[in-house]
Amino acid sequence: MKVQVQPVKAKVQVQPVGYVEALRPHAEDDYWGGEEACITLTDEIEPDALQGLIHFSHAEVLFLMHQVAPSKIVTGARHPRNNDSWPAVGIFAQRGKNRPNRIGSTICRVVRVEGRKLFVAELDAIDGTPVLDIKPVMVEFLPRQEVRQPAWSHELMREYWLPKE
Amino acid sequence: MKVQVQPVKAKVQVQPVGYVEALRPHAEDDYWGGEEACITLTDEIEPDALQGLIHFSHAEVLFLMHQVAPSKIVTGARHPRNNDSWPAVGIFAQRGKNRPNRIGSTICRVVRVEGRKLFVAELDAIDGTPVLDIKPVMVEFLPRQEVRQPAWSHELMREYWLPKE
Numbered sequence: 499m500k501v502q503v504q505p506v507k508a509k510v511q512v513q514p515v516g517y518v519e520a521l522r523p524h525a526e527d528d529y530w531g532g533e534e535a536c537i538t539l540t541d542e543i544e545p546d547a548l549q550g551l552i553h554f555s556h557a558e559v560l561f562l563m564h565q566v567a568p569s570k571i572v573t574g575a576r577h578p579r580n581n582d583s584w585p586a587v588g589i590f591a592q593r594g595k596n597r598p599n600r601i602g603s604t605i606c607r608v609v610r611v612e613g614r615k616l617f618v619a620e621l622d623a624i625d626g627t628p629v630l631d632i633k634p635v636m637v638e639f640l641p642r643q644e645v646r647q648p649a650w651s652h653e654l655m656r657e658y659w660l661p662k663e
Numbered sequence: 664m665k666v667q668v669q670p671v672k673a674k675v676q677v678q679p680v681g682y683v684e685a686l687r688p689h690a691e692d693d694y695w696g697g698e699e700a701c702i703t704l705t706d707e708i709e710p711d712a713l714q715g716l717i718h719f720s721h722a723e724v725l726f727l728m729h730q731v732a733p734s735k736i737v738t739g740a741r742h743p744r745n746n747d748s749w750p751a752v753g754i755f756a757q758r759g760k761n762r763p764n765r766i767g768s769t770i771c772r773v774v775r776v777e778g779r780k781l782f783v784a785e786l787d788a789i790d791g792t793p794v795l796d797i798k799p800v801m802v803e804f805l806p807r808q809e810v811r812q813p814a815w816s817h818e819l820m821r822e823y824w825l826p827k828e
Contacts, residue, residue: 510727510793511674512764515755543763544739550752555811557755560725560766562675574709587715590680590722590781590797593804598708599677601725601796603768605806616755620807628675631766632755637810638820639758641770642785645802646720655803 514628515543516616518561522624525565525595527579531661535606535621537629539614548611548632556635557608559621562628563600570596584650592651602627605635620659679793680708681781683726687789690730690760692744696826700771700786702794704779713776713797721800722773724786727793728765735761749815757816767792770800785824 520535537559539547551557572589579594589597602623609617616632685700702724704712716722737754744759754762767788774782781797 508793509676509678510729510795512677512766513674515763542738546740547738547753547755549740550750550756550813553811553813554756554816555808556806558768560764560768564675573707573712575711575714585715588712590712591715591719591799593798593801597796598680599795601677603723603725603796603798605804607808628673630675630764631762631768633758633768634756634812634816635806635810636758636812636816636820638817638823639770640805640810641721641800642824643720643772645800645805646718647799647801648715648718651719651799651801652803655801658803659807 512630514540514562514630516540516629518621518623518625518627518629520621520623520625520627525624528657529660529662530620530622531659532619533662534609534617534619535623537616537618537632545614548616551608551616551634552611554608554634556605557618558603558605558633558635559618559629560631561602561623562630563595563602564628565624566595566600571598571600572596573598578650578654584654601630677795679705679727679795681705681794683786683788683790683792683794685786685788685790690789693822694825694827695785695787696824697784698827699774699782699784700788702781702783702797710779713781716773716781716799717776719773719799721770722783723768723770723798723800724783724794725796726767726788727795728760728767729793730789731760731765736763736765737761738763743815743819749819766795
């Protein structure tokens with residue numbers, strides 16, 4: 499493998515392809531089960547960009563967690579949710595929102611498509627969230643081997659997908 | 664749900680958190696099975712950002728498909744891989760690289776971590792690829808219902824994860 503010298507400080511511009519309309523105005527940790535949201539594509543994307551997506555049960559949505567203040571971004575390790583009973587782990591070993599580039603990635607259920615609007619269930623994003631990409635979920639891109647993860651991560655997720663009421 | 668007026672043209676800057684060293688210098692469609700790659704974090708990320716990731720079997724890597732010329736980006740529908748025997752579908756109903764924002768998202772196997780270096784298997788990114796995020800894979804963030812997808816997508820993926828030789 500050759501060693502590459504890379505421009506470390508290179509920045510890249512991305513542009514929202516849509517915005518989320520959702521019930522929650524601010525970030526919340528848990529109880530996202532069944533919650534519906536709508537993604538409306540911007541005028542710069544053609545409406546047929548969603549054509550055929552309804553034949554997939556799930557879509558992966560990449561979004562910008564825009565309410566995270568840049569000063570709150572963690573570039574090293576911390577306790578997930580600042581909970582001391584879980585081990586301090588690197589920001590790339592947890593899925594918390596205070597991460598470099600503030601990009602969220604969530605697999606949600608495709609509910610319906612109406613022109614430029616995609617209705618999904620269980621997108622854990624707040625109202626006004628800029629969407630960076632939408633990808634169809636294919637089983638071939640899911641893990642092809644058994645998934646192992648530490649106990650703390652199961653504990654953290656225990657109430658995540660429970661319904662709110 | 665309230666209707667939001669959003670700044671459609673708002674752009675967002677992101678900054679690579681690392682770069683990929685890999686065998687392939689240019690994009691290829693298939694035969695990614697078992698291929699190993701190394702992600703080296705930039706100096707702006709602390710080395711303990713990867714701490715604890717080794718306890719996860721899989722990581723989701725978000726990366727910029729930087730060799731895609733902006734003029735080649737599709738904002739509507741097309742035949743996947745420009746193959747007429749598959750239906751024309753929207754760019755958000757396929758995972759091709761010529762997409763708005765050119766962001767790839769792949770679940771790969773965590774092989775080992777050495778300081779600022781993360782070694783992974785089955786990352787379908789080329790040498791020099793800027794990495795935007797690394798997230799641990801938790802079963803709770805995988806589909807929680809049966810995955811449905813159209814036949815063309817299974818055909819397209821048939822040789823994707825086969826080993827190269």
